[in-house]
Amino acid sequence: MVEIMKYAAHANLSHVKQKLVSEGPSGLLQSDELYNYGLMTSVYPREAEILKGLRDAIANHPQSYFATAPDGGQFIALLLKLLNAKKTIEVGVFTGYSLLLTALTIPQDGKITAIDVDREAYEIGLPFIKKANVEHKIDFVESQALPILTKLLENQENESSFDFAFVNADRANLKNYHERLLRLVRVGGVIMYDNTLWGGTVALADPSSAHPMRQFAWKDTIEFNKMIAGDPQVDISQVALGDGMTICRRICW
Numbered sequence: 001m002v003e004i005m006k007y008a009a010h011a012n013l014s015h016v017k018q019k020l021v022s023e024g025p026s027g028l029l030q031s032d033e034l035y036n037y038g039l040m041t042s043v044y045p046r047e048a049e050i051l052k053g054l055r056d057a058i059a060n061h062p063q064s065y066f067a068t069a070p071d072g073g074q075f076i077a078l079l080l081k082l083l084n085a086k087k088t089i090e091v092g093v094f095t096g097y098s099l100l101l102t103a104l105t106i107p108q109d110g111k112i113t114a115i116d117v118d119r120e121a122y123e124i125g126l127p128f129i130k131k132a133n134v135e136h137k138i139d140f141v142e143s144q145a146l147p148i149l150t151k152l153l154e155n156q157e158n159e160s161s162f163d164f165a166f167v168n169a170d171r172a173n174l175k176n177y178h179e180r181l182l183r184l185v186r187v188g189g190v191i192m193y194d195n196t197l198w199g200g201t202v203a204l205a206d207p208s209s210a211h212p213m214r215q216f217a218w219k220d221t222i223e224f225n226k227m228i229a230g231d232p233q234v235d236i237s238q239v240a241l242g243d244g245m246t247i248c249r250r251i252c253w
């Protein structure tokens with residue numbers, strides 16, 4: 001999502017930015033009633049107060065829709081528990097909804113390497129992280145993510161040492177992230193990619209009828225989905241949560 005906003009900023013498409021926000025909360029479900037039913041029934045009653053607090057605090061942030069949706073977040077937390085995840089990587093932190101959720105879910109001695117170019121956004125969520133007493137689990141790195149993943153691989157101890165990775169940024173580099181994360185995440189561990197259905201536009205034969213912002217990274221997303229579908233190094237499932245999430249389980253290869 002961030003890339004399309006960068007595109008909008010670059011092209012001065014503020015009107016388009018507004019349109020994107022008004023796409024509605026239901027996302028791929030295309031029914032606000034059904035989406036709200038799921039939130040009210042299964043998600044909000046179980047969402048930690050501190051996460052709700054963070055969500056409320058950024059509700060008026062101009063890019064509040066960057067944040068992982070609470071239903072997607074609940075799914076991430078479930079996966080983390082199923083994996084007994086302790087050591088994780090997050091690419092794309094923003095104000096930290098998925099980061100705080102991960103920190104709340106992994107054990108006391110767990111560690112998250114959280115990478116984002118934008119420290120200011122991270123600092124908006126930091127008081128919530130501190131209040132939840134989970135800051136000690138977070139190693140925030142202010143940087144482009146790709147060189148950090150490359151650097152992690154320079155230390156052999158990091159190879160196959162992570163249980164889980166969540167990629168929520170920088171669509172143009174998804175293939176490069178995948179190559180590196182496949183070496184960083186252990187066999188049996190999970191790499192999860194967000195926004196893989198790109199507002200449903202990946203099904204279009206030609207993006208010209210799509211929202212202008214969805215035309216950006218449309219090709220990258222389609223190529224990435226094709227690449228992942230053919231990758232024998234992972235089991236996969238693409239779920240229509242949020243903007244589409246692809247879960248990859250590293251298998252022995």
Ligand SMILES: C[S@@+](CC[C@H](N)C(=O)[O-])C[C@H]1O[C@@H](n2cnc3c(N)ncnc32)[C@H](O)[C@@H]1O
Nearest residue numbers: 067068092093094097098116117144145169170
């Ligand atoms: C969709 S938001 C992440 C949302 C976050 N997971 C949450 O739950 O709030 C994407 C973030 O990726 C960051 N970003 C974009 N390109 C990046 C890159 N190449 N390396 C690191 N971070 C990047 C942006 O600064 C932005 O904060």
